[in-house]
Amino acid sequence: MELAESAFGEEKYDAAIFLAEQALQFYLKALLIKYANVRLRTHSVRELLAALGKALEAEEKVVDFIRSHRSLLRELEDAYIGTRYEPRRYYREDAEELMEFVREVMDFLEVLTDEFERKSP
Template identity: 50%
Template sequence: MCSMHRLEVELLKKRASEFLEESKLAVQRGFYDTACFLAEQSLQLYLKAILLKLVGDYPRTHSIRRLLGELGRVLNSEALETFINANRARVLALEDAYLIARYSAKEYEKEDAM
């Protein structure tokens, strides 16, 4: 992996970690919409970091499903495919948080953010 990609991987992972920490704090404060959005951002950035590290690029998308699918294809991992299929509803809900938490009249509850 070239040094440019290595730096980007580390930056994406750092941001993913920060978003996850902020998501946890948002839950503690009762900011569930924000927590869901931040959790989605965390996972999205982490998946992009892993793909960049493994193959040198990642799809330009905000879709968690597409990123997980690409990672499954790259790893040729039956376990990951099983996880995606078993957690499809959760993955969809997390992916929806990208837009809903910002633009919809729906409000997330504590159970949604956990």
């Protein structure tokens, strides 16, 4: 997220959103490797979240989270594709909202992993 914050500070909002999405995507992939020794070849944050929910035995919580944040997750995934393949322009408010959401997802994941570790032998 440091690079995303830096891009945001330089008013490069497209890059900030892209980098925030990448930070989340790689964080999810790292957690999947750590907790399930799984390497998924997808860029879908929703798919990665669902797989991690299974690995952490927290499917219901993750499904509820995905459902309640569906539009922001879709927007984040669209931003990843849009900044790479289609000319799109994002504004400060867009970047603020999506970067804050990425932080929220990371906080949610921290809670899930803490709960999983506490109940694991």
